[in-house]
Amino acid sequence: MSDHYxxxxxxxxxxxxxxxxxxxxxxxxxxxxxxxxxxxxxxxIYVLVxxxxxxxxxxxxxxxWDSVDGKACRPAAGGGPNPADWSGACWSFAKAKFGFFMYGxxxxxxxxxxxxxxxxxxxxxxxxxxxTIPHKRWTAVFMLFVYPVxxxxxxxxxxxxxxxxxxxRWGGILVTLVVAITGIVVSLPLGILLALGRRSKMPAMRxxxxxxIEIWRGVPLITVLFMASVMLPLFLPEGVHFDKLLRxxxxxxxxxxxxxxxxxRGGLQAIVRGQYExxxxxxxSYWKTMGLIILPQALKLVIPGIVNTFIGLFKDTTLVxxxxxxxLLGTVQxxxxxxxxxxxxxxxxxxxxTAAIFWAFCFAMSRYSIYMENKLHTGHKR
Amino acid sequence: xxxxxxASNGGEGVQAENAIELISMNKWYGDFHVLRDINLExxxxxxxxxxxxxxxxxxxxxxxxxxxxxxxxxxIIVDGIELTNDLKKIDEIRREVGMVFQHFNLFPHLTxxxxxxxxxxxxxxxxxxxxxxxxxxxxxxxxxxxxADKYPGQLSxxxxxxxxxxxxxxxSPKIMLFDEPTSALDPEMIKEVLDVMVGLAHExxxxxxxxxxxxxxxxxxxxxxxxxxxxxxxxxxPEEFFNNPQSDRTxxxxxxxxx
Numbered sequence: 039m040s041d042h043y044x045x046x047x048x049x050x051x052x053x054x055x056x057x058x059x060x061x062x063x064x065x066x067x068x069x070x071x072x073x074x075x076x077x078x079x080x081x082x083i084y085v086l087v088x089x090x091x092x093x094x095x096x097x098x099x100x101x102x103w104d105s106v107d108g109k110a111c112r113p114a115a116g117g118g119p120n121p122a123d124w125s126g127a128c129w130s131f132a133k134a135k136f137g138f139f140m141y142g143x144x145x146x147x148x149x150x151x152x153x154x155x156x157x158x159x160x161x162x163x164x165x166x167x168x169x170t171i172p173h174k175r176w177t178a179v180f181m182l183f184v185y186p187v188x189x190x191x192x193x194x195x196x197x198x199x200x201x202x203x204x205x206x207r208w209g210g211i212l213v214t215l216v217v218a219i220t221g222i223v224v225s226l227p228l229g230i231l232l233a234l235g236r237r238s239k240m241p242a243m244r245x246x247x248x249x250x251i252e253i254w255r256g257v258p259l260i261t262v263l264f265m266a267s268v269m270l271p272l273f274l275p276e277g278v279h280f281d282k283l284l285r286x287x288x289x290x291x292x293x294x295x296x297x298x299x300x301x302x303r304g305g306l307q308a309i310v311r312g313q314y315e316x317x318x319x320x321x322x323s324y325w326k327t328m329g330l331i332i333l334p335q336a337l338k339l340v341i342p343g344i345v346n347t348f349i350g351l352f353k354d355t356t357l358v359x360x361x362x363x364x365x366l367l368g369t370v371q372x373x374x375x376x377x378x379x380x381x382x383x384x385x386x387x388x389x390x391x392t393a394a395i396f397w398a399f400c401f402a403m404s405r406y407s408i409y410m411e412n413k414l415h416t417g418h419k420r
Numbered sequence: 421x422x423x424x425x426x427a428s429n430g431g432e433g434v435q436a437e438n439a440i441e442l443i444s445m446n447k448w449y450g451d452f453h454v455l456r457d458i459n460l461e462x463x464x465x466x467x468x469x470x471x472x473x474x475x476x477x478x479x480x481x482x483x484x485x486x487x488x489x490x491x492x493x494x495x496i497i498v499d500g501i502e503l504t505n506d507l508k509k510i511d512e513i514r515r516e517v518g519m520v521f522q523h524f525n526l527f528p529h530l531t532x533x534x535x536x537x538x539x540x541x542x543x544x545x546x547x548x549x550x551x552x553x554x555x556x557x558x559x560x561x562x563x564x565x566x567x568a569d570k571y572p573g574q575l576s577x578x579x580x581x582x583x584x585x586x587x588x589x590x591x592s593p594k595i596m597l598f599d600e601p602t603s604a605l606d607p608e609m610i611k612e613v614l615d616v617m618v619g620l621a622h623e624x625x626x627x628x629x630x631x632x633x634x635x636x637x638x639x640x641x642x643x644x645x646x647x648x649x650x651x652x653x654x655x656x657x658p659e660e661f662f663n664n665p666q667s668d669r670t671x672x673x674x675x676x677x678x679x
Contacts, residue, residue: 320543326543
């Protein structure tokens with residue numbers, strides 16, 4: 039019997055075999071690595087060939103960029119300058135109505151107030167999100183506590199010699215952002231508190247949290263908005279009046295709070311007991327344990343879920359349309375009723391425009407969440 | 421409010437006579453009687469090794485001492501403070517008692533140094549610069565100052581456990597509890613952790629160690645305690661304990677581990 043499998047000398051350390059590189063290799067590896075993948079690749083190429091030229095033609099080549107009305111977007115049969123089988127995006131509609139899509143019926147002369155609010159908000163956000171910029175704490179305090187007041191004064195007016203602008207004149211992206219940002223800023227901290235409440239050792243606390251979450255999560259957002267805008271005023275005593283937008287804001291915020299609470303609870307449950315014990319053994323109190331040890335880890339784990347909820351919330355803001363508040367989608371639809379812009383292509387291109395704006399905001403949130411996940415990754419998990 | 425606390429010392433000076441006193445302590449998990457009438461006194465500076473088969477209640481016993489587990493009957497007195505439901509007293513005791521866990525329980529989202537400075541800063545209200553200094557002092561003591569800015573996930577098991585020891589020491593505890601500190605380690609890392617513990621023992625730290633490292637017990641323990649089925653079955657000096665075990669259960673246990 040030989041012990042040939044036992045080495046007498048160290049095996050040499052070798053460099054890895056040089057893999058075949060270059061474009062041909064890449065194509066073979068990624069596109070044609072088997073008969074199934076080859077078929078899928080060919081199919082995908084076919085679909086692209088069929089759809090892309092038409093899309094490019096519609097979106098860019100045939101598109102009408104500058105016109106004063108919808109006539110230029112009509113084919114010959116409708117009285118337009120184009121051949122009968124012509125179709126192209128009517129971007130000039132979005133261009134002409136852009137102010138309306140941004141601000142709704144907000145008075146022209148006062149739109150600088152919205153712009154200023156937006157600029158302050160954008161600068162604050164940039165200062166917060168870019169990590170190399172110092173003084174994060176003060177920026178955060180400003181953005182969370184001072185900025186809402188400034189935004190309220192600027193947008194609403196009625197004080198400091200600013201003319202009062204009723205919320206039913208607000209509209210467009212302004213309303214979309216007000217509803218979405220309020221929802222996001224309110225739902226995260228409240229959701230965290232509710233999630234902690236649901237895991238609390240105190241039965242009353244736990245019960246109250248469960249009740250809140252299950253009620254809000256169990257009804258459709260449309261019902262919430264209807265209740266807020268139509269039913270609630272009936273229950274309030276005469277003379278008591280809440281602004282309709284404010285009622286919707288509260289409805290949307292509490293609705294997303296319930297979702298957020300469950301997302302955060304998922305994160306809390308993923309933290310092993312040893313983390314609590316490690317913190318307790320060092321003498322940290324409940325709130326310090328949660329704030330310094332548990333939540334930073336739990337929230338990091340559920341960043342995808344949190345951003346998912348944010349994105350859902352952002353798109354759900356379009357539902358305020360049904361209670362008569364004009365968000366971006368609402369202003370677009372209102373704009374479409376303008377007979378001057380009538381054409382077979384107006385509606386399609388207007389909706390594409392709306393979708394593109396929503397997509398841009400949501401994609402930005404998604405990318406930032408991926409960036410955060412990578413930044414917060416600290417080696418192997420234990 | 422400190423007067424009644426010190427009064428329980430029996431009026432023998434500022435420091436309580438015993439570091440830890442367990443007086444007919446009992447604990448149940450539901451119907452299961454995990455700890456049965458435990459009586460134990462640990463003097464200041466004494467090193468005690470607790471061993472016994474798994475499920476014998478040794479971990480549960482030391483986890484009761486800093487209230488990670490609640491006892492239902494009897495008394496636990498730590499450095500003259502009786503452990504009750506009073507949150508203030510629990511916090512007071514936890515500040516005096518350091519604990520090292522089997523699975524380290526380091527905070528993975530903080531660097532090694534931040535792990536060490538967290539409690540001094542937030543519990544002892546120490547300025548950050550001072551906490552940093554102390555953290556580096558203890559990280560040097562456990563021989564890993566160069567890892568201070570890494571995250572726990574980037575260290576080996578032995579290194580992590582040494583960080584965990586340093587983290588506890590940063591709170592300058594009077595008593596250290598070790599709950600199977602080497603059980604989750606690869607064999608070649610056990611020694612580096614035991615070395616640190618031996619060093620601590622030689623400096624006079626009061627230590628209560630649940631471990632199966634009999635070499636450690638022989639080297640530093642004043643007493644070895646053997647537990648089985650929730651009771652302390654035997655307690656003796658290491659020499660006597662290993663060479664001349666009294667109870668049959670101890671004999672059986674020793675025969676099973678010392679092959």
